[in-house]
Amino acid sequence: MPDPRDTRDLESFAMALADELPGRWRSEYHRHTVYDDQFSLAEDVWDMNLVSAAVAQYVLEHDAVLTRDDGARLYVIGRPRQDEEYLVAAMAPADVVPEAFRGVREPDGIVVPDDPFRAADDITAHLLPRYDKAFAQVQHNAQSLAPQAAVPSDGADRVEMTWADDGGLVARPASEDAAAVLRDSGFVYDERQQTYVLSGDDTAAQGRSARAAGARLSALGIGAVIRNAPSKPALDTTTRAAPTPAKPARTR
Structure with a gap:
């Protein structure tokens, strides 16, 4: 089996990308x-498609976070098994009550080329407008909810989705x-577990179904949260010596 380890110079790519994006951004690289x-960091990835699936299914050697002056953040990783592409996703606003995300559609991430100039153009055209819109909606919701922030939610209007080991x-x-x-x-109802399960046999179809479910739930005013919580990497990922179980991670 070929070794899928990511040896790209993500640090340099992220720094160059930060310089090319509109506004003032700073880059932080993590190995x-x-x-x-x-x-x-991935627990804050605001995505229900390619990027959250990559985090759940692959061992990532490194990542980078770009932060704008107003607090907006972008998560950058190499696209698994595609040496000349990267994945870029929005990151959810920090320190915001979960209720503020209700009815706000996730600004799912995109694939960009390994050229930071072209990547910046793609992000500016296809990701930042959706991100800025969702970011503003969440901030508005948070301000409206401020007097009620101390009241806990009973979770009746939210669906939590969790990645299983398989x-x-x-x-x-x-x-x-x-x-x-x-x-x-x-999704198929599992009577024994009393849960609904979306099979991972076809990850592309799975991503489309999860995204469609999130959009329809949002239209009904029902929040959707994906938790990236695999206990081990998928069979086609890099083998590690006795990894410890991962802690649950959240996306909004």
Whole structure:
């Protein structure tokens, strides 16, 4: 089996990308010495498609975070098994109550070339407009919710999805409306576990189904959260010596 380790100069790419993006950005590069380290930042990745799937399924050697002066953040990693491409995703605003994300669609990440100038153009045209819109909506919601922030949510209007060890996506809806959306999006009810499961046999189809479910839930005013919490890398990832189980990671 070929070794999928990422040997690209991500640090230099991220620094050059930060210089080319509109506004003022700074770049922070992180190298991971153990498998669990990749989840400390990835838990804030605001994506329900390519990037969250890559974090869940692959051992990442390193990543970078670009931060704009207003607090907006971009998460940058090499695209697994594609040496000339990178994945860039928005990161959710920090220190915001979960209720503020209700009804806000995730500004899913994009694939960019290894040329920072072309990558900056793609991000400016295709990611930042969606990110800025979602970022503003969340901030507005957070301000509206400020007087109620001390009241805990009962989770009745949110669906949590969790990556299983076998690559499946497991969801636990709290309402029949949410359950109906999951069924229509390809999730199958597991009576023994009392959960809905989206098979990972076809990851491309799985990503489309998860994204469709998130969009339909959002339209109903139901939040959707994906938790990247695999206990081990997939079979086609880099082999590590006795990795410890990963802590749950969140996306919004």
